């Protein structure tokens with residue numbers, strides 16, 4: 001009886017506050033979250049693995065030694081991935097990060113390479129921005145991955161120290177200089193971490209990852225790998 005009542009209340013709730021697909025606005029059925037089954041099947045998965053070389057690895061060649069780089073989805077100008085990440089970043093839809101994290105985890109779960117990762121580190125936000133948004137949009141995704149691969153999660157090894165907004169007012173060279181110094185090491189971990197998995201939302205030119213990895217390499221005997229929710233193809 002209580003079960004039945006709960007079901008009815010749930011139905012009423014669905015009518016009053018219909019949960020809709022972030023891809024197509026269709027009403028979600030029971031068991032679906034964030035995306036409907038149709039949109040989910042249309043998501044452009046990269047099918048990258050940590051075993052084979054891919055286009056994301058190649059972004060960093062000759063720039064900084066990255067052990068391995070992998071992206072989960074392809075980002076396109078008008079696609080579902082862009083919509084999802086926009087909602088995650090600007091519309092207070094933090095749970096999308098968890099949804100993508102679970103899904104990505106299921107894909108990477110059996111990857112032997114990931115067993116060598118000691119700690120998962122999200123690309124940090126400037127504290128002011130984090131406070132305004134209320135969350136780092138990469139955090140939940142990164143935590144799900146850390147949990148799956150049984151690695152630590154740390155958001156205080158790497159910090160963002162200057163606000164990029166003010167930099168856009170500066171000249172080109174200065175801007176480049178400051179981008180280089182935007183990140184710095186936070187608290188030095190007590191544990192010896194040999195392999196860090198750096199996690200970001202979208203990789204375009206790879207500049208952010210490059211800056212972060214450069215800073216992380218300031219730690220002793222550390223190698224850095226990269227995982228992003230999405231990548232702009234040939235970005």
Ligand SMILES: [Zn+2]
Pocket residue numbers: 021022023024025026035036037038039040
């Ligand atoms: Zn849909």
